[in-house]
Amino acid sequence: MKIGEAAAASGVSAKMIRYYEDIGLIDAPPRSASGYRHYREEDIHMLLFVRRGRELGFSMPQLRTLTSLWRDKTRASADVKRLANDHIATLNARIASLQAMADTLKTLARQCQGDARPDCPILDALRQPQADRSQPQDHSGQK
Amino acid sequence: MKIGEAAAASGVSAKMIRYYEDIGLIDAPPRSASGYRHYREEDIHMLLFVRRGRELGFSMPQLRTLTSLWRDKTRASADVKRLANDHIATLNARIASLQAMADTLKTLARQCQGDARPDCPILDALRQPQADRSQPQDHSGQK
DNA sequence: ATCAACCTTACCACCATGGCAGGGTCAAGC
DNA sequence: GCTTGACCCTGCCATGGTGGTAAGGTTGAT
Known part of the structure; x- marks a missing residue:
């Protein structure tokens, strides 16, 4: 899935997806030979996660912690x-x-x-x- | 009164006083021969007015309107x-x-x-x- | 081959505020 | 008069999350 589709699917603009990648909030996805970012379902889930966190008013630092907790399957609730x-x-x-x-x-x-x-x-x-x-x-x- | 005293008296930092002057929210005060800004009681009142407006959450555009209403003695309440x-x-x-x-x-x-x-x-x-x-x-x- | 729609990076802008640098001014103490 | 320290001046940079724009590469369909 290219970035435009990922943006449409997640409700996060392509601009912001690149920004989140830039600041390390989300992982850099693999690229095609020509440099296009390529997203999988899992990445869309992450973007949705981030968007909903923002909608609940979490700050970027908090979101950073939240995403790491999300990824960590052994976290404590x-x-x-x-x-x-x-x-x-x-x-x-x-x-x-x-x-x-x-x-x-x-x-x-x-x-x-x-x-x-x-x-x-x-x-x-x-x-x-x-x-x-x-x-x-x-x-x-x-x- | 120099800008530092005006800042202390009004609770608005010298930096912000200059900024407010720059964007035309407050009038530029007279300057001494060496370029120092010189404030009078009346100017302090204006700065206090602006600060309290900000404390009440008014936006800058709203404050612009508020200050002009304040100056306009013939305003309608x-x-x-x-x-x-x-x-x-x-x-x-x-x-x-x-x-x-x-x-x-x-x-x-x-x-x-x-x-x-x-x-x-x-x-x-x-x-x-x-x-x-x-x-x-x-x-x-x-x- | 061409064209539109997409992608890439790299900038600029916002807004209110703080910080810093480099240089001028003033007043007090000697 | 000279020094010193506290002030003042302007101008630039940074913030943070987002949108915009520009210049150029890729893709896929006709």
Whole structure:
């Protein structure tokens, strides 16, 4: 299978397949006499594996570890689980960070009249020193 | 105030201050005879404004609009509010995407023994065609 | 033989940020 | 005045994952 077919079959662009090979994430496939890369079913599985890992938000270093675990038939599932749990923690942190931004903005937007007048608590908040801007309607202290 | 002091006062690195000037996000300040940039209080406020906007996750194009709204004393607060709401929607989309990744991984990790044996549903899921992996305890069909 | 569709490598661009190099400036201490 | 150290200036390089483009080779079908 040539690279174009491999790309179509795996959903990874030919460009990225070459890149992944370049950085050593996937093995270099055999070449034809004229230099064309030649992929087998197994290679397509690897590309699908990488693509799905990316879709789950794994970083390239994590993916490197994941693929080596995948190839290692004697791996311990605990190693995979630990990596997954690490990644879940990372995702949760990013979610919390984005959620904090959204919460702040929601509060500010709620306070903004949104009419033709120039007064705007959103701009005010950006102008002034950092104040506690998180959900002021809730004074119970629970997050 | 020289750029180093402005950086310390605003929390924006000197490097980034020059960059923001370069791309026209902030105005070029006056220079001393020897070429040193000279900042006033007002400029520091602008830098703080930009920094807080970045902390809230606004993109550079959005910040460009925000700063021009900030400078425009005759702006309509509706314009600011619309920009904020757009950004909230973007943030929500990113949160939902990350949350979906985390949910999938949590489900897989829960199914993984995490012991010394190699069998691992996480790797299996990455190997196989996309299946419905979202919260399998719910069979109602609602997404 | 020709032509289109594919393949190859090797660049450039993005964007926000940091780092480094090479050289100028300023202020304090002597 | 001279030295020294802390600052400032510009300009270049690197990042990371992806897309684009260009110039040239291969293949297969007509």
